[in-house]
Amino acid sequence: MVSALRLRDLVFREDEVLTIEDEVSPIFEAPLFLKKYDRGPIVLFKKVKGYDMQAVGNVVSSRKRLLKWLKARDYNEAYQRLVEALERPARASEVSGFSDYYHKLNGNLAKLPVFKYYEKDAGRYITSSVAVAEFEDVCNVSIHRLLVLSGDKAAIRIVPRHLYALYMRAKERGVDLPVAVVIGCHPLITVAAASSPPFGVNELWVANRLLDCEMKVVATPKHNILVPVDGEIVVEGVIKTDELVDEGPFADVTGTYDAVRKQPVLSVEAVYAKDDALYQAILPASTEHKLLMGFPKEAELWMALRKVLPGLRGIRLTEGGCGWLHAVLAIDKMTEGDGKTAIMAAFGAHPSLKHVVVVDGDVDIDDPRDVEWAIATRFQADRGLVVVRGARGSSLDPSADPETLLTCKVGVDATKPLRGDVRRFERARIPGESP
Numbered sequence: 513m514v515s516a517l518r519l520r521d522l523v524f525r526e527d528e529v530l531t532i533e534d535e536v537s538p539i540f541e542a543p544l545f546l547k548k549y550d551r552g553p554i555v556l557f558k559k560v561k562g563y564d565m566q567a568v569g570n571v572v573s574s575r576k577r578l579l580k581w582l583k584a585r586d587y588n589e590a591y592q593r594l595v596e597a598l599e600r601p602a603r604a605s606e607v608s609g610f611s612d613y614y615h616k617l618n619g620n621l622a623k624l625p626v627f628k629y630y631e632k633d634a635g636r637y638i639t640s641s642v643a644v645a646e647f648e649d650v651c652n653v654s655i656h657r658l659l660v661l662s663g664d665k666a667a668i669r670i671v672p673r674h675l676y677a678l679y680m681r682a683k684e685r686g687v688d689l690p691v692a693v694v695i696g697c698h699p700l701i702t703v704a705a706a707s708s709p710p711f712g713v714n715e716l717w718v719a720n721r722l723l724d725c726e727m728k729v730v731a732t733p734k735h736n737i738l739v740p741v742d743g744e745i746v747v748e749g750v751i752k753t754d755e756l757v758d759e760g761p762f763a764d765v766t767g768t769y770d771a772v773r774k775q776p777v778l779s780v781e782a783v784y785a786k787d788d789a790l791y792q793a794i795l796p797a798s799t800e801h802k803l804l805m806g807f808p809k810e811a812e813l814w815m816a817l818r819k820v821l822p823g824l825r826g827i828r829l830t831e832g833g834c835g836w837l838h839a840v841l842a843i844d845k846m847t848e849g850d851g852k853t854a855i856m857a858a859f860g861a862h863p864s865l866k867h868v869v870v871v872d873g874d875v876d877i878d879d880p881r882d883v884e885w886a887i888a889t890r891f892q893a894d895r896g897l898v899v900v901r902g903a904r905g906s907s908l909d910p911s912a913d914p915e916t917l918l919t920c921k922v923g924v925d926a927t928k929p930l931r932g933d934v935r936r937f938e939r940a941r942i943p944g945e946s947p
Contacts, residue, residue: 518742520790528553535559546795563625591811601717614784622663630763640792653715667759688750690735696744696792707808767797802835816861855923864906891926898923
């Protein structure tokens with residue numbers, strides 16, 4: 513039965529799909545294809561060496577596809593849709609009969625064609641894992657990488673956010689944290705899982721709103737955790753609160769290796785899958801990785817900055833800035849201070865930002881050459897440079913102080929002045945040229 517919300521069916525409906533018919537190894541060879549076709553088509557692997565299950569990658573490697581799935585004409589409309597879903601989540605319809613949607617795999621994680629991506633990675637990593645955790649009537653849905661240790665054991669990377677809060681609550685009560693990990697979701701479920709609503713908001717209900725309230729959920733057999741009926745694979749188990757293992761190295765979104773840390777163990781109790789399940793891989797440091805991290809944050813920044821900058825035209829967390837550390841803003845200036853206001857507002861709304869460039873509305877913020885042109889022709893460091901020393905940065909930035917995470921932030925106001933002879937900043941145009 514074809515489902516509009518199932519990843520496999522979505523992939524087979526897409527026009528931009530590259531199918532690899534030859535057998536490929538999940539160790540480095542398949543990731544090489546994802547690297548080669550980054551920013552391009554979805555890549556479908558028909559034969560993964562040693563496994564019966566097919567695999568797919570580069571699903572969200574295109575902003576164009578993301579806008580299409582969001583049914584948005586432009587970025588600002590897409591941001592609005594995501595923000596509305598965050599503000600007005602809609603509970604999904606619950607159905608019964610988990611076994612009507614998934615069957616149990618014999619062999620647990622050993623049945624999944626998990627990739628090893630980079631040379632110094634600690635092992636095979638599941639990177640599309642959407643973890644659904646419930647504890648004391650609070651649910652959190654977020655993306656967490658899993659380092660496969662054995663068929664029934666993985667290390668799960670947990671940063672100090674909402675899942676960590678649930679983990680610590682369980683630990684304080686001396687119990688393990690039940691979790692269901694969904695691998696292979698509709699892209700908008702993954703986007704919702706990558707967003708940051710207030711603690712206690714179920715990100716699945718955010719996804720349901722994005723999906724026009726068409727999502728259905730079903731309870732897992734052991735822990736009764738609600739998961740989408742249209743997922744490809746569901747891993748049910750517990751996060752051990754009394755067991756830590758080394759996790760890493762792992763090539764993160766910056767394309768550099770994350771540090772080795774002690775992280776909790778995911779004890780796998782069962783793995784379930786569709787009969788024709790499609791395993792999803794997300795190449796670390798790829799366009800897809802950066803989009804999934806950056807796009808929800810762009811929406812958050814858009815809404816925050818619009819309140820102080822009525823002339824805000826657009827915002828991008830740049831690919832070169834890893835979809836997280838660098839931002840470019842386009843504004844229509846109303847006062848001379850708007851450029852610096854934009855810089856400081858961006859740093860305040862997204863503390864991980866390291867560099868912010870502000871340009872006029874006539875600059876294409878999706879074209880790095882145009883942004884650099886604005887810096888070359890409209891920026892003077894003695895009046896347009898903002899330097900913030902000793903500010904807290906991002907743990908993802910290898911140049912930040914490894915212990916304190918302190919960094920130096922830089923803002924560049926590359927907007928033209930409102931007074932004086934502004935004609936010298938006019939862009940030359942050819943008649944008939946598109947703006």
